[in-house]
Amino acid sequence: MFPFGSRSAPPPQLPRPVPPFPGETTASYIYRLAVANELHPADLRAHMAGRREHGPVTLDALAATTGRSQHALAWALPELRPGVMPRADPVLPGHVRRTVCWRCAARRDSFPYATVWQPAEVSICPSHRIWLGSAAHPRLRGQYDVGGLPEILQAQGRHCRLASRRGRQAAIDAIAEASQITALWARHGFYRDRRVPLIQELRGEVPLTGKLPPGDEVTAVGTYPETVDLARVLAMPRWRNPGAENAGDLQQFEQEVRSCTGIGYEWKDSRYDPLFRWFQKHREALLPGFPDPGQDEPQGQGIRRLASTLVRQARGNSPQ
Numbered sequence: 001m002f003p004f005g006s007r008s009a010p011p012p013q014l015p016r017p018v019p020p021f022p023g024e025t026t027a028s029y030i031y032r033l034a035v036a037n038e039l040h041p042a043d044l045r046a047h048m049a050g051r052r053e054h055g056p057v058t059l060d061a062l063a064a065t066t067g068r069s070q071h072a073l074a075w076a077l078p079e080l081r082p083g084v085m086p087r088a089d090p091v092l093p094g095h096v097r098r099t100v101c102w103r104c105a106a107r108r109d110s111f112p113y114a115t116v117w118q119p120a121e122v123s124i125c126p127s128h129r130i131w132l133g134s135a136a137h138p139r140l141r142g143q144y145d146v147g148g149l150p151e152i153l154q155a156q157g158r159h160c161r162l163a164s165r166r167g168r169q170a171a172i173d174a175i176a177e178a179s180q181i182t183a184l185w186a187r188h189g190f191y192r193d194r195r196v197p198l199i200q201e202l203r204g205e206v207p208l209t210g211k212l213p214p215g216d217e218v219t220a221v222g223t224y225p226e227t228v229d230l231a232r233v234l235a236m237p238r239w240r241n242p243g244a245e246n247a248g249d250l251q252q253f254e255q256e257v258r259s260c261t262g263i264g265y266e267w268k269d270s271r272y273d274p275l276f277r278w279f280q281k282h283r284e285a286l287l288p289g290f291p292d293p294g295q296d297e298p299q300g301q302g303i304r305r306l307a308s309t310l311v312r313q314a315r316g317n318s319p320q
């Protein structure tokens with residue numbers, strides 16, 4: 001389609017310069033652009049570079065190839081913006097890669113697996129109310145229509161407020177921790193009252209055992225409201241970074257979880273209570289004289305000692 005060699009003129013414009021999605025990854029856009037013009041992506045890259053060896057995709061070559069302005073392309077394709085490191089992951093702080101909403105893709109008659117960078121707290125397409133995936137499970141393919149599930153739509157609002165109040169990265173951390181805990185609860189069928197009606201609506205049936213198998217793609221969306229509410233607790237400074245002046249005790253923590261999540265949480269000193277372990281981990285620095293696990297004694301023994309100390313405190317039986 002063109003003579004190889006070093007090119008002094010810009011590459012000719014393609015006959016079908018399809019538009020990029022907002023936030024689209026460069027690789028995704030190049031793939032879609034190539035397919036729309038019946039080219040192999042490698043050939044399109046060579047077309048833009050003017051030589052067989054692949055060079056980086058540049059704004060000026062892409063602008064010439066698509067007829068779109070460099071400004072518009074840089075706005076839509078964050079990896080090509082000046083000052084952004086294209087190989088960084090994520091290229092934008094607090095963003096995750098997700099498959100674009102299938103209805104947005106269908107509206108443009110686009111390849112359905114276009115990939116975009118999105119703020120981590122945006123889990124639902126605002127135009128079509130399609131579940132895209134949580135920050136903790138950004139690559140799951142399951143996209144569900146949640147337009148008829150107000151509990152999930154309201155949880156999206158609380159998720160955005162959490163990111164706004166605590167910061168995007170703090171929200172990402174808290175959601176990741178909370179989603180691990182709620183996924184484990186779902187796997188064991190614990191605290192199922194909020195989850196079961198959602199699974200019924202999303203899937204049309206609930207497993208007879210009430211338990212979701214590991215890796216089930218409905219887990220992230222079915223546990224989303226409880227995950228967001230639990231993350232709001234885990235992001236609170238008095239639980240996350242407790243100091244001697246603001247530290248609450250285990251019973252207060254239990255109460256906070258109950259009131260924020262609506263779950264009848266009861267702490268247990270058990271490996272099946274990951275929330276209790278989370279609380280333990282964030283209290284270690286507050287217990288004077290508590291040995292650094294792994295230095296003075298084996299870690300398992302240290303954790304057991306911390307657990308028994310917290311349990312005594314929670315029962316109002318702390319040694320004087």
Ligand SMILES: [Zn+2]
Binds near residue numbers: 102103128129130
């Ligand atoms: Zn959409």
